[in-house]
Amino acid sequence: MTMIAKDTRCSSKHEFEQLLRRWYDETEERTLGDLDTHPGVTSWIFVQASGHEVKVHADTNRDAVRRYLELMGEHGPGLTWHVRHGNRGTLNKICIEPDARPTKGLFLYTVEALPEPLEI
Numbered sequence: 001m002t003m004i005a006k007d008t009r010c011s012s013k014h015e016f017e018q019l020l021r022r023w024y025d026e027t028e029e030r031t032l033g034d035l036d037t038h039p040g041v042t043s044w045i046f047v048q049a050s051g052h053e054v055k056v057h058a059d060t061n062r063d064a065v066r067r068y069l070e071l072m073g074e075h076g077p078g079l080t081w082h083v084r085h086g087n088r089g090t091l092n093k094i095c096i097e098p099d100a101r102p103t104k105g106l107f108l109y110t111v112e113a114l115p116e117p118l119e120i
Helices: 015-028 064-077
Strands: 008-010 042-049 054-056 080-087 091-095 108-110
Touching: 008 015, 008 091, 054 091
Parallel strands: 008 042
Antiparallel strands: 042 054, 054 108, 080 091, 091 108
């Protein structure tokens, strides 16, 4: 498997997990996207989750993907994604840690800002 293509779409969290697992197991890439041709904040993967569209930035790194896969192993497909305020104050940052804190290097955001914190 080569690097994940820009604008890859996943219809569920499960499909997203499978994509990440293949990428993690079959490549040595340091980030999900190609940072040589696109800046890190470029949306790279889109995931449908509980009726919300989520974007994953190109600069999401290998350590963050490993942590995501570890949590999926512990919690299964019911792993809660917590939507919280990002650094810019927008309510769209997805946190996957059980205590809803951010995971270093993991850049997932809802495409649309939400009116209140939510679990998806």
